[in-house]
Amino acid sequence: MGNSEQTFKKILEVAYVMFSENGFDKTSLSMIAKEVGISKPAIYYYFQSKDQLIEYLFEEIYKEIKLEITFNYTDISKDNLIQKLLEIGYMSIEQQEKDIHFNKIFNQYMLLASRDEKYMKRLLELQACFLDGFYDLLKYAVQIEAICDSNIKAKAHMLAMVYDNIGNFMLTGIELDYKEIWQEAVDSVFREQKGKI
Known part of the structure; x- marks a missing residue:
C-alpha cells in the first residue's frame, strides 16, 4: 500500500x-x-x-451493513437453520461489542437523515434490506420445510427489528444478555413449528 x-x-x-x-x-x-x-x-x-x-x-458503512445481512443460502439446511440464524445475531453482537464507535456514528447518520432527505432515503433502503433479507430467509426456510408457512412475514419482521434494535440498546450501555435475547427471538419463531413438520 x-x-x-x-x-x-x-x-x-x-x-x-x-x-x-x-x-x-x-x-x-x-x-x-x-x-x-x-x-x-x-x-x-x-x-x-x-x-x-x-x-x-456513510456509503462504506452502508455497504458493510448490507453485506452483513446478505444471507448465503448454500450452507443453510433444514438441520442447521436455527443454528445459522443464531450465529447471524451472535456475530453482529460480537462485532458491535468490539467496535464501540459503530452505533455512535450510525446514530449521527440518523440525526443527519432527520434533516437531509438523501440520507433518509438511504436509511429507509437499508431498513427495507433488513426486512426483506429476513423475510426471504424465512421464505427459503419454508421451501426447505424447516418452518411452516404461518405468519412468516411478521416473524421475519420481528427478527429484523430485534436484530436491528439490539445495537441501539448496546449503545445506551445497558448491560443485558443480548445473545439470550436474540436466542429467544429465534426460538419464538420456531417454537410452534416443533412437531408440525
Whole structure:
C-alpha cells in the first residue's frame, strides 16, 4: 500500500472515530487532518469537503451493513437453520461489542437523515434490506420445510427489528444478555413449528 493509500485509510479511520465521539458538527477537517498528521490543505487532495467525507463514510458503512445481512443460502439446511440464524445475531453482537464507535456514528447518520432527505432515503433502503433479507430467509426456510408457512412475514419482521434494535440498546450501555435475547427471538419463531413438520 502506497503512502497516498495509507493516508486515505488513516483519514477514514480517524474521521470514523472523531465523528462518532464528537458528532459531525463538532468535528472539523482541520481536527481530522491534525490527528492524521497532515496539513488541512493536504486533506483536500482526498476529500473536497467535510460533507464529501461524511457521505463517503456513510456509503462504506452502508455497504458493510448490507453485506452483513446478505444471507448465503448454500450452507443453510433444514438441520442447521436455527443454528445459522443464531450465529447471524451472535456475530453482529460480537462485532458491535468490539467496535464501540459503530452505533455512535450510525446514530449521527440518523440525526443527519432527520434533516437531509438523501440520507433518509438511504436509511429507509437499508431498513427495507433488513426486512426483506429476513423475510426471504424465512421464505427459503419454508421451501426447505424447516418452518411452516404461518405468519412468516411478521416473524421475519420481528427478527429484523430485534436484530436491528439490539445495537441501539448496546449503545445506551445497558448491560443485558443480548445473545439470550436474540436466542429467544429465534426460538419464538420456531417454537410452534416443533412437531408440525
